[in-house]
Amino acid sequence: MTRxxxxxxxxxxxxxxxxxxxxxxxxxxxxxxxLVTIDHWRVGLVVVGLALVGGALLRLLLPVRRVGFLAVRSRLTDVVLMAGTGVVLTVTALTIPGS
Incomplete structure (x- = not known):
């Protein structure tokens, strides 16, 4: 008998x-x-951006039955929006001149 x-x-x-x-x-x-709240805003925003890129990779690589609520729209739309937002956030945080 199978479980x-x-x-x-x-x-x-x-x-x-x-x-x-x-x-x-x-x-x-x-x-x-x-990290942003304890005055390491640049590193914190890079971490958030990389988390979004990681979420896009999970959405791209995992099957629909395993991805849960990361699947909101079509796979292509989810991946492009999450990865794009993560890259823009990371690049913006790294290019703002330091004080």
């Missing part, structure tokens, strides 16, 4: 596992925002 899949045996746990990519991106974004 039923995780979403049948433990639907809450299966739902949490499905949202792990989003949770990973949010944890990195939160750490970047924490």
């Amino acid at each position: 039923p899949p995780l979403y049948v045996r433990r639907p809450f746990l299966a739902g949490l596992v499905r949202q792990l990519p989003l949770l990973a991106v949010l944890v990195v974004v939160a750490s970047g925002l924490l």
Whole structure:
């Protein structure tokens, strides 16, 4: 007899596992925002930008059943918007002259 899949045996746990990519991106974004609040704004914004690029890579590489709420629109739209925003944020933070 085969075991039923995780979403049948433990639907809450299966739902949490499905949202792990989003949770990973949010944890990195939160750490970047924490850096911004303690006056390391350039490094913090670079971390946030790289988190968005990482989220775009997760959206690109993971199948739909594993990506959770990182999938909002079509794959191409999600990847272009997240990666574009992350790159623009990172480049902007790195090109602003230091004080």
